[in-house]
Amino acid sequence: MATNIRDVAKAAGVSVATVSKVLNGYTTVNAKTRERVLEFVKELQFQPNSAARSLVGRRSMTIGIFLTTGLAHPFFAQILTGMEQALKATGYDLIYLAQLSWNKDYSFVRHCQSRNVEGVVVFGFQHEDMDFEELIESGIPTLFIDLDVKEGRAGYISSDNQEGIKRAVAYIVGLNHRRIAFLSGTKNSYVGGLRLEGYREGLKLADIPYSESYVAYGDFTKEAGYERMKELLALPERPTAVICCSDMSAVGAMDAIRHAGLSVPGDISVIGFDDIELASHVNPPLTTVRQDTFTIGKRTIELVDELINDEGLPPPEAIVPTELVIRGSCGPAPE
Known part of the structure; x- marks a missing residue:
């Protein structure tokens, strides 16, 4: 039995990204390679439900989001407004992927596959919080908010x-x-x-x-x-x-x-x-x-959409300008 996507890739003699494309229903993988991957998915009993969905070639039109802050956090709540506009324009649904950190066998990739998401947004994490290597190697289009990951099909967006x-x-x-x-x-x-x-x-x-x-x-x-x-x-x-x-x-x-x-x-x-x-x-x-925050949210979804639809796209790096808002909490230095 395969415990992760790399086991399938090794058995089939293909890259991790190729296995990910097959599991997520991409049509750019040639038929022979696709059949070989699915054969080993079945033989190794790896995520059969996800593979079955790929077989019928249906897109889920779903983007998953991992959060450490919670949906009600004021900063994320503002970002969500921009996300909502882009989701309406691109036709995706956004689903919350709860962490299962209590599970020693927990895997970002398997979690994404089990929900059949086409792309992922990661927000509120630091480099030391989680090992993102498997997610990055999987080839699943991923956009990190406020974390400088730029590798493979994973990029990031942040304020200046x-x-x-x-x-x-x-x-x-x-x-x-x-x-x-x-x-x-x-x-x-x-x-x-x-x-x-x-x-x-x-x-x-x-x-x-x-x-x-x-x-x-x-x-x-x-x-x-x-x-x-x-x-x-x-x-x-x-x-x-x-x-x-x-x-x-x-x-x-x-x-x-x-x-x-x-x-x-x-x-x-x-x-x-x-x-x-x-x-x-x-x-x-x-x-x-x-x-x-509106632009951060809107561009996050747009960038994930671009990664999903263009496999040759380099990992994005988006820096959004900030603005100083002057109110009443500052005054001249005391004498």
């Missing part, structure tokens, strides 16, 4: 994180701030690393020395923002401004500042990142780097 933070630093420097802290994401996250690099570049352009003591690592949540901001406030020379890796961490930071008896922006200015709906409703309204 670095430039967005550089713009935020330039803005706060223009308000005469010099003690500018950075409330970062997790140390190993892809977007967190880019935003930290943008912060460092922004300081360099303003001729402000970088200080590790002004960088606090969190996890993009309100709770982490609150705790890390407390640490920054305890510094001998506290910052007069803080740039946060997410709006939720910025909201937590603002709470910590107020609970310390200080004001935003009178004592400390705060900038977020994302521009979720909550950002304009907090007090004071949050200055933030807006991600074009």
Whole structure:
């Protein structure tokens, strides 16, 4: 019995991508090779239901999505709006593929095959969270959001994180701030690393020395923002401004500042990142780097569709511009 797609490929003497194409109903595989693959699929008892669907040559018109955040996460909820428009235009359905991480034999590829999806979107993962090698080698068209995977038939889309933070630093420097802290994401996250690099570049352009003591690592949540901001406030020379890796961490930071008896922006200015709906409703309204979530969602589905319909397409790399939205949480540096 075959335990994964590579077993079938080895037995049939073909590539993993060829087996994937046969299982997913592509018509570009020649008849002789197709018959050979299906013969070994049957002999090795590998996903017979998925193979049977391929035999009749029907397309599922379904794209699967793997999430770590949950469907209700404010950032993903905004991305979903753009996805919905593209799904209507391309005719696909989107299905949620729940992780089965408790299962030691869990496989992304087998999960995708069991649902007969034509393409996959992966969101909220980091490189160390999961071994994506099998998924990439499978040849299933895949688009990663905020994770720089570019190999085979897998590409990615992300905001221009670095430039967005550089713009935020330039803005706060223009308000005469010099003690500018950075409330970062997790140390190993892809977007967190880019935003930290943008912060460092922004300081360099303003001729402000970088200080590790002004960088606090969190996890993009309100709770982490609150705790890390407390640490920054305890510094001998506290910052007069803080740039946060997410709006939720910025909201937590603002709470910590107020609970310390200080004001935003009178004592400390705060900038977020994302521009979720909550950002304009907090007090004071949050200055933030807006991600074009609608475009990210729309282009994600469009890029998966292009990968599905053009096997020779190189893996896409899409970077979406950001915008600084100025509200009331920033002011001049205190005297």
